[in-house]
Amino acid sequence: MPYELLNGLSPAEIEQILDLGTRLIVPSGTLLFRLGDPADRLFLTERGRIRLTLPMHLRGKEEDVLAEERSPGQTVGWSALIPPYRFTLSAAASLDTEVIALPQKALREYMAAQPAVGCKIALNLAVVIGHRLQLFQTMWLREMERTVQARSA
Amino acid sequence: MEMFLMILGVSVFIFGLGVATVRFQPSMRSDSSDSALETERTRVNAVAPTLVSSEHAAAVKPVALPRQIPIELLLLQIENHVRLEQAAAESFLEFPTHALLYSKTTSPFVN
Numbered sequence: 001m002p003y004e005l006l007n008g009l010s011p012a013e014i015e016q017i018l019d020l021g022t023r024l025i026v027p028s029g030t031l032l033f034r035l036g037d038p039a040d041r042l043f044l045t046e047r048g049r050i051r052l053t054l055p056m057h058l059r060g061k062e063e064d065v066l067a068e069e070r071s072p073g074q075t076v077g078w079s080a081l082i083p084p085y086r087f088t089l090s091a092a093a094s095l096d097t098e099v100i101a102l103p104q105k106a107l108r109e110y111m112a113a114q115p116a117v118g119c120k121i122a123l124n125l126a127v128v129i130g131h132r133l134q135l136f137q138t139m140w141l142r143e144m145e146r147t148v149q150a151r152s153a
Numbered sequence: 154m155e156m157f158l159m160i161l162g163v164s165v166f167i168f169g170l171g172v173a174t175v176r177f178q179p180s181m182r183s184d185s186s187d188s189a190l191e192t193e194r195t196r197v198n199a200v201a202p203t204l205v206s207s208e209h210a211a212a213v214k215p216v217a218l219p220r221q222i223p224i225e226l227l228l229l230q231i232e233n234h235v236r237l238e239q240a241a242a243e244s245f246l247e248f249p250t251h252a253l254l255y256s257k258t259t260s261p262f263v264n
Contacts, residue, residue: 056231058224058227058228059221059224061224063224063228065228065231065232065235066231066232066235066236067235068239131246134242134246135239135242135243135246136242138241138242138245138246138254139238139239139242141254142238142241142242142254142255143238145255146263
């Protein structure tokens with residue numbers, strides 16, 4: 001399985017990282033973490049699908065609305081490596097899903113002990129975060145343009 | 154003889170009256186039916202545009218009916234909108250152009 005976070009690492013390095021984690025089966029519909037929870041683990045999606053949602057007030061009730069979906073190989077919960085180490089979205093499995101949960105503390109210690117590997121992981125993380133930023137920046141601009149057009153019509 | 158002439162005169166008068174009645178009756182009927190037709194035409198013209206004229210129909214703004222779709226359907230529509238918007242944003246990021254940045258989607262929220 002090519003994990004986006006471990007891109008460019010040798011098979012031995014990948015093995016060492018994966019050994020830090022725990023394989024979890026997440027049945028369809030099960031919550032993996034909730035917005036605001038302490039981000040003490042980072043997840044590598046092995047199979048299945050994870051829904052990332054944000055709360056939205058609809059008709060006086062709070063509903064979880066889809067923000068993004070993560071597929072096998074993709075990273076979930078990178079808030080574990082970014083201050084303030086709290087999840088900014090909620091995550092739940094939309095199919096029967098398998099993930100590798102990497103404890104934040106163990107991963108940070110490994111990255112500190114292996115700076116070359118740590119640097120590659122940090123750069124891969126920058127790609128993941130950068131893509132999210134560009135994607136949502138584009139979506140925000142599209143919505144903004146429509147809002148302005150509607151108000152000035 | 155006087156009696157005969159009187160009867161003849163009355164007969165001629167009655168005959169003339171009959172002929173005049175027969176001659177003028179159709180024209181009188183035509184006038185009244187034309188008038189009724191015109192009234193009906195005016196009424197139809199007044200009503201017809203609201204029923205058949207596409208120009209008139211286009212000029213009338215659709216009235217938003219006060220209906221509320223089920224919350225499950227609303228959530229599905231939002232999810233569909235997010236997926237379409239993400240796909241559009243991904244297309245832009247793969248090949249950034251002004252046209253792709255503002256490309257239209259089929260989402261009901263933007264149409």
